[in-house]
Amino acid sequence: MNSPDLTLVGAYGSPYSRKMRAVLRYRHIAHRWIVQNSEQDQGIPQPSVAIIPVLAFHTEDGGYSEAMVDSSPQIMRLEEEYQDRSLLPNDPVVAFLDHLIEDYGDEWVTKMMYHYRWHHLYPDAIEKAGNMLPLMANNQMDPDQHQRIKAFITERQTSRTALVGSTDQNRPVIEESFIRLLTVMEKHLTHHQFLLGDRPGRGDFGIFGQFSQLCFWDPDSAQIAARQSPRSIMWVYQVDDLSSLDVQGNQGWFTRENLPATLRDLLHEIGQTYAPFMVANHDALASGAEKVVCSIRGANYQQAPFPYQSKCLTWLREAFAKLSPDDQESVRQLIDGTGCEVLVADARD
Ligand SMILES: N[C@@H](CCC(=O)N[C@@H](CS)C(=O)NCC(=O)O)C(=O)O
Structure with missing residues (x-):
């Protein structure tokens, strides 16, 4: 080799x-x-x-x-x-949106993933993950050891659901956002191979990571996904190995002038869920509050503050601050009315 x-x-x-x-x-x-x-x-x-x-x-x-x-x-x-086959769109405005979509995948869609694997209402999912996770490291693991590690992982992971927000109270927020995301993805993928054009960006890989589990591994979410968005399932197969995708230089990206309406739908979905949560989490950590409490599409969402996600919001705001005033204005126009405005609100001062 x-x-x-x-x-x-x-x-x-x-x-x-x-x-x-x-x-x-x-x-x-x-x-x-x-x-x-x-x-x-x-x-x-x-x-x-x-x-x-x-x-x-x-x-x-x-x-x-x-x-x-x-x-x-x-x-x-x-x-x-590495220069070739870059994940960064050449238009800085589109690149900022790509960063935002990636972070939405990593920090919000991950709640769906954890929820459909470990929430107490999904015993088949818990059983499956408990059985399979230990074997990944050693498929010839001794059966007694397998049972012990299964019990250990299952106990640890199911006791952590509330940490990521997977509670009975938050369940409708998390599950409805999964369905809406699948609906948006289905519409978008009907006309475009990737989120930002003919080649994948950071956002594709961010959502892909979570969907690689939600759409294939975890039984309840996989069934919902297949029903709601067959094109998302196919997209996950594709993104998993894009080694044969032909990419020319830095061509193939949408520009700020030609973003499709379905991308705006995605930004709107991000603005209804991830955005209020990320800001409330950031504020809770800044004020030393014990809980993040926010309203997500009218529902009361609560969880413990999560320091890494506060760092993510800071990185996103720093990326926005680095844009030229014209580019910042373009971003503001593109996200106007989506709910994502709060993510860059502080950067104006
Ligand atoms: N922010 C990290 C998150 C990585 C992460 O949370 N990894 C999980 C598994 S998916 C993990 O290693 N958790 C610790 C554990 O399972 O003990 C990233 O973007 O890679």
């Missing part, structure tokens, strides 16, 4: 791992995929936080120079090191 540039350590059932593997495949970046805790998972430098996926960079002599976590920074780091 030719020596790869990178190693990606992840898991089949991890949305962010699937996201990054798809990015590496699409970008033609030579890599090795290692399943976490498998026999091959050895010698990788410890990242700052114990989460997956881990992206490890190689040295000339076959060792590792460093390892990093968090898929969005991983994507941006790859953009610095």
Whole structure:
């Protein structure tokens, strides 16, 4: 085997791992995929936080120079090191929207994913995940050990549902937003292969990661998805491996002048759910409040504050602040009336 540039350590059932593997495949970046805790998972430098996926960079002599976590920074780091088949649209206004869509996938759609896997109303999903997750690292695992790890993972994950907002009270908010997202995706994908044109952007990979689980793995959500949006299912198959997609230079993106109405529908969906939540989460952390409380399409949504998501909003606002005044104005016009305005409100001052 030719020596790869990178190693990606992840898991089949991890949305962010699937996201990054798809990015590496699409970008033609030579890599090795290692399943976490498998026999091959050895010698990788410890990242700052114990989460997956881990992206490890190689040295000339076959060792590792460093390892990093968090898929969005991983994507941006790859953009610095590799030019071809970039994920960044050339129009900075469209690139900002792409960043927003990616973050919506990572930080809001992930609630749907966790919910349909671990919420107590979905016992088949809990049973399936409990059975399958331990075997990813070792499919020949001893049956007793399998049962022990299954019990451990199931107990840990089901006790964490409230942390990501998957409670009985929030259930309608999360489930209805999944159905609306599928409806928007179905309409959009009827005319366009990807969210921002003829090639995938960060947003495609962000939503793809979560959909790789929601549409295929978790039984209840997979059934809903197949009913509501067959084109989303096909899009997930495609995005998983876009190594054969032909891409010319930096062509193929929508521009700010030709964004389709269905993209605006997506921004509207983001503005009704992710946007009020992200701002309320940020404000709760800033004021030291114990709970995030916000209204999402008239429903009262509550969960504990989530520090990483506050950082995400700061990064999004920093990206907006870096745009020229004209580009900022264009973004404001495009998101006007969608509910996303609150995301960039502070940047005006
Ligand atoms: N913000 C991170 C999130 C990664 C993440 O939450 N990974 C989960 C699995 S999908 C994880 O490793 N959780 C810790 C655990 O399962 O112990 C990203 O974008 O990659």
